[in-house]
Amino acid sequence: MANPTxxxxxxxxxxxxxxxxxxNVGFLxxxxxxxxxxLKEVRIVSDDHAEIVAAVRALSARWDHVFTSGGxxxxxxDITADAIADAFDxxxxxxxDARALMAMHYDRNGVEMNAARLRMARIPDGxxxxxxxxxxxxxFTLRNVHVMAGVPAVxxxxxxxxxxxxxxxxxxxxxxxxxxxxxxxxxxxxGLVASQHPEVAIGSYPFILNGKFGSxxxxxxxxxxxxxxxxxxxxxxxxxxxxx
Amino acid sequence: MANPTxxxxxxxxxxxxxxxxxxNVGFLxxxxxxxxxxLKEVRIVSDDHAEIVAAVRALSARWDHVFTSGGxxxxxxDITADAIADAFDxxxxxxxDARALMAMHYDRNGVEMNAARLRMARIPDGxxxxxxxxxxxxxFTLRNVHVMAGVPAVxxxxxxxxxxxxxxxxxxxxxxxxxxxxxxxxxxxxGLVASQHPEVAIGSYPFILNGKFGSxxxxxxxxxxxxxxxxxxxxxxxxxxxxx
Numbered sequence: 020m021a022n023p024t025x026x027x028x029x030x031x032x033x034x035x036x037x038x039x040x041x042x043n044v045g046f047l048x049x050x051x052x053x054x055x056x057x058l059k060e061v062r063i064v065s066d067d068h069a070e071i072v073a074a075v076r077a078l079s080a081r082w083d084h085v086f087t088s089g090g091x092x093x094x095x096x097d098i099t100a101d102a103i104a105d106a107f108d109x110x111x112x113x114x115x116d117a118r119a120l121m122a123m124h125y126d127r128n129g130v131e132m133n134a135a136r137l138r139m140a141r142i143p144d145g146x147x148x149x150x151x152x153x154x155x156x157x158x159f160t161l162r163n164v165h166v167m168a169g170v171p172a173v174x175x176x177x178x179x180x181x182x183x184x185x186x187x188x189x190x191x192x193x194x195x196x197x198x199x200x201x202x203x204x205x206x207x208x209x210g211l212v213a214s215q216h217p218e219v220a221i222g223s224y225p226f227i228l229n230g231k232f233g234s235x236x237x238x239x240x241x242x243x244x245x246x247x248x249x250x251x252x253x254x255x256x257x258x259x260x261x262x263x
Numbered sequence: 264m265a266n267p268t269x270x271x272x273x274x275x276x277x278x279x280x281x282x283x284x285x286x287n288v289g290f291l292x293x294x295x296x297x298x299x300x301x302l303k304e305v306r307i308v309s310d311d312h313a314e315i316v317a318a319v320r321a322l323s324a325r326w327d328h329v330f331t332s333g334g335x336x337x338x339x340x341d342i343t344a345d346a347i348a349d350a351f352d353x354x355x356x357x358x359x360d361a362r363a364l365m366a367m368h369y370d371r372n373g374v375e376m377n378a379a380r381l382r383m384a385r386i387p388d389g390x391x392x393x394x395x396x397x398x399x400x401x402x403f404t405l406r407n408v409h410v411m412a413g414v415p416a417v418x419x420x421x422x423x424x425x426x427x428x429x430x431x432x433x434x435x436x437x438x439x440x441x442x443x444x445x446x447x448x449x450x451x452x453x454g455l456v457a458s459q460h461p462e463v464a465i466g467s468y469p470f471i472l473n474g475k476f477g478s479x480x481x482x483x484x485x486x487x488x489x490x491x492x493x494x495x496x497x498x499x500x501x502x503x504x505x506x507x
Contacts, residue, residue: 033468035302037292038481041285044307048281058279060314061307063288066466070304093447094467094478095454135450154476170469203337206379210339222310223338224277225414232398234338237282 022057022188026078029063030071030089030099031169042171043088050178055187056084066090071102079106079164084185086178089169091158093135100159103166104143114142117157124155150180193239194250196260201225201232208256209236216249218242236260266301266432270322273307274315274333274343275413286415287332294422299431300328310334315346323350323408328429330422333413335402337379344403347410348387358386361401368399394424433485438494440504445469445476452500453480460493462486480504 027047033039044061051058059082064070071090078085090099104111117140118132125132139156142148149158149165151173158167158177167177198205202225213221219240226233236253240246254260271291277283288305295302303326308314315334322329334343348355361384362376369376383400386392393402393409395417402411402421411421442449446469457465464483469476480497484490498504 029305032464032466033481034288035292035305036296036483037289037294037302038296039468040289044278045281045284048279050281052280052282058281059309061273061279061305063305065303092467092469093450095450095457096466130445130447133447133451135454136447138450139447153471170471172471201374203374203377203380203383206337206339206382207377210379213339220276222276222340223336224283225336227397227414227416237277239280 022055022191023083023186024057024059025051025084025086026060026062026082027058028071028074028078028085028087029061029169030066030087031063032066032096034063035065043169043174046171046175047086047088047178050182052191054182054185055190056182056185057188066096066098068098068102068105071099072106075103075106075164079162083163085164086181087164087166088174091139091156091166091168093138093156097138099166100141100143103161103164106164107143107161109143109145109161111141111143113137113140117142117148120148120157121155149177152176152180189241191239191241192243192246193237194246195263196236196238196250196253196257197233197263198236198257198260199231199233200257202234205234205236205257209253212249212253212256215252216245218245219249221249235263266299266435267327267430268301268303269295269328269330270304270306270326271302272315272318272322272329272331273305273413274310274331275307276310276340278307279309287413287418290415290419291330291332291422294426296435298426298429299434300426300429301432310340310342312342312346312349315343316350319347319350319408323406327407329408330425331408331410332418335383335400335410335412337382337400341382343410344385344387347405347408350408351387351405353387353389353405355385355387357381357384361386361392364392364401365399393421396420396424435483435485436487436490437481437483438490439507440480440482440494440497440501441477441507442480442501442504443475443477444501446478449478449480449501453497456493456497456500459496460489462489463493465493479507 146159146161224235390403390405468479
């Protein structure tokens with residue numbers, strides 16, 4: 020059976036302007052790969068209501084899960100929760116359990132629960148809260164969309180609590196060979212191995228090290244015996260390729 | 264007049280699996296911001312012909328420019344050039360000037376021009392070549408789509424040669440204030456400043472430093488006087504916010 024699929028939607032003008040470098044895509048990608056969920060698409064859109072609504076609708080209709088990052092804080096440019104609600108024509112309002120969680124945390128820390136912070140307790144009807152051990156204001160899951168914060172420490176904590184609740188597929192095993200040769204020298208035999216082992220996904224990823232091109236060859240398959248056969252076939256052609 | 268718009272399309276299973284962390288989005292985003300071109304959307308898709316074709320069509324129809332990264336090497340999984348050609352129903356074949364460039368470079372370096380390397384000279388009809396000073400095999404521009412390599416050193420060299428050929432808009436000036444306070448404490452006055460200065464785009468970007476939340480407030484506007492008015496209005500409310 021095929022693995023469940025996922026997409027990620029990053030909401031962030033600051034990423035599109037280059038001011039902030041995204042760290043969340045790579046983190047989520049690693050966790051999903053471990054959980055045997057196939058991340059199929061990522062989109063980064065601006066802090067714009069219509070853009071977020073359109074992207075959420077497109078991605079949630081197509082893939083099994085959607086993970087969003089960013090735009091759920093207390094400031095005027097935090098518009099994600101409302102956009103998610105609109106994407107599913109769902110009402111949104113302050114939710115008592117979310118408000119209570121935050122009020123308790125703020126009380127303990129001598130922080131004021133003001134109107135801006137109260138916005139973070141606005142949750143679309145029917146959503147499940149996502150735990151935020153870092154700064155308490157929760158994320159939420161509405162249908163197949165998991166809505167999380169953009170600050171990497173908070174995003175990561177939320178991902179760690181959400182991903183284990185998702186039913187993964189069959190873990191893919193991967194083996195990586197490193198050839199200190201440019202792709203141009205290995206492309207033909209590699210293509211032959213790929214065509215003779217269609218059940219194994221083979222990717223070639225060039226790198227530059229000390230001014231010289233080399234290639235990392237990643238073999239991926241759920242069936243270990245098939246994987247070994249493809250790796251062996253390539254190593255027969257290129258005995259100097261070293262397993263990483 | 265509004266700035267020209269752009270999108271980026273990253274083609275890469277290795278990014279979606281988390282194996283490789285993307286560095287190209289941030290680099291392109293910075294160069295476009297400097298050139299007063301607004302990056303509006305980024306998509307990352309898998310090494311799949313139909314996915315690439317669909318994304319190129321959607322993005323090129325919507326935005327003034329599209330920049331792609333990845334999938335133009337010599338191996339079997341390098342399918343971007345053919346997908347771009349198909350996206351515009353354009354024939355593609357080995358192009359003599361691209362082949363000659365590569366042959367000369369390979370000759371000089373004692374490298375064999377084999378069938379795999381020759382694939383990198385396949386260029387859709389009517390495209391302009393993009394210079395690749397790092398490893399010579401060129402990128403290309405077809406209509407409004409700029410097709411570049413995924414290896415960061417090569418991608419960066421190609422971006423540096425393409426972006427100056429694009430007519431930018433009016434550079435946006437930005438000023439950043441840093442407040443060592445969580446967003447929840449500044450959200451209300453900041454929202455007021457934002458609503459009173461609609462011509463200034465104000466973003467709030469939380470961070471965690473030494474376990475404490477702080478906020479970077481980025482004010483952006485093409486009109487310096489308007490920008491100064493908004494910054495001054497916020498500094499009046501929060502005199503301890505420090506310009507970065």
